[in-house]
Amino acid sequence: MKIAWVVNGVVVAVLLVSLGTGTRSMVTSAARRLETGESLEATKKAAPVIAQKAEEPFCTPELKETLRRVLTNCGLIGGGRRGCQPNELRNVAQISDQDFNTLFKPLSHRAGIILFDPEKDDLDEGAKQLLDRLWADQRGASWFFVVARASTDDTAERNRVYSHRRANSVLFYLQERFKDPDLEQKVGLLWLGEEYAQLDASFCDWNLSRPVEECRIPERTRAQETLLAKRLNRSAVVSWIDCRL
């Protein structure tokens, strides 16, 4: 009888030691992994992406450098006076007219061209709709550029005034329409008059606020070319810029 209960004690002791050591081993093994951060190969996680502004492939170092210069000198970065005039811009951008336009070419799918009547700066319905659509499509962009121009119909001085007014028209419309308190920090205004980086026929493919008949003509005469250039340049190119500067 006594022996039987001794055996019972031994069996129970073995059971308790096994349960205790087994439990301890399981928990301490997990605790060690917790402490060291050691993990199974299958469960190793890549560091999560952190939310940030957009940076599209077209944000080449050249484009960013030009944008940075323009933004700094035209008042968007670091405060100061808003907007840049043609003469200043030529110095600020430090690139030729052609190169300036080439830099913006990759934005064709993202940008729009707001067209104006001769000597006018008011926005028609098509222009407003296009602005609404483009402004609402901000996505991860930080800056909205308005690059206004004028055709060569008038004097350089008057054309400078026209392009300035056109840029302002766009800005005022956006302010009135969307009442965004941060809008001043987002919109960059450039007015080029007729003096710098005029648009050529290749911009016919961009989103235009109204149809331009001459764009549809495959073989244009010299007169038609001139007319097209005038129509395209009585404009403001507007676009969000998806670059982190």
Next chain:
Amino acid sequence: MSLRTTVFLVVALLGGGLGLFYSGSSTVDFTNHLDRQLHPVSCSLLAGLQESSLLDESAAGCKAALFSPYSSFWRDRYWGGIPWSLPAMGLFGFALALALWGLVTRRGHEVAVSVGLMTAGSVALISSAVFFSIAMGQLHTVCKTCVGTYISSVLLDLGAVLVFLSAWKDRKAAGDQADRPSVRASWIGSLVVLAELGLAVGVPFLVYRAALPDYQKYVTQCGTLKTTEDKRGVLLPLTSGDPAGKVPAVMVVDPQCPACAAFHQRLKESPWFDRLAIQIAPLPLDKDCNWMMTDSMHPGSCLLTQAMICAKDRAGEVLEWSFQHQKEFRPIDKADRPAQRIREALLARWPEWKGCLDTPETRIALTSTLNWAVDQSLPVLTPQLYIQGKRLCDEDTDLGLEYAMTHLLGTR
């Protein structure tokens, strides 16, 4: 001891052994997760003997059981709580040892053995019945390893009852033989056996508790919001009640994300839900509107987020509705674009939003919402929960939820 009692003891021994195997396997699965990482779960009647992987869909039932609040107790005191499989291990281990002792010493017909086996068998059977009803009624799924434990319980209880009846006959047949224990000795023997049962259940519990690391330092170190201010007014209320007196919280969700739906459900069922004033920060993982995504993880979620923006104070209602319809809104194949389907369903449910979806104002509001995530430098993943600006770690959104919530809310 008769041959009959011997056979029945073997049945009880088998029940105890199998129960120890299955409850041990469940305990291993549970304790593996104490490192706050994801692990494969053995989910089979041959648990532990088969290769298991994280993506094993046949393990869904076991995962549901493991991560459910029913797999453990005292979750607010200890990270993950104390798994129920732990006392089960002790209980089955005890039954195994007692039956083995009865067989080896040929004393299986004694009252103490019958009392011990009957107690262990009854507790195992009642517990199994309770857990089975929870599985069917609450989890709506069956865990194969748990089924192994239920079968073991039935086997153990059957063996115990048969041993009890057979041993009674054995003792009656033995009459007043000299080596028959007195009534007093039988009582003492029974008490000793019950004390051993208590030890078998209690020792693993005490060891487990003592070996658990201090999780407090881990659960509060997963980041904070840069600011709890919402200058752009992008956060949407999850519930319509008065937030006064509640703890402010922000839940970053994607309406099409299954993990968000599951997390939201767990949170709703938790006792803390009513104490939190949760605001929703939508983060659609859909490249249609989210420039941070190179591919759409949850196509259509941009549109659902727009609907939440349109709903304003009723955004929580749209979120719940989206969670309920996730399966219907998921792409059928790679070419499927569910946005049109979602739009139709949304407008059928809330026709008044026809003039709100896709308007420039709504799209701008959606961009502002995403820019809130940029301003906060949030990780681009969902779900995330910030309580008083402190982030609930991803590792604590299932087993460690109650523990982490208790600490983030400062109630412990």
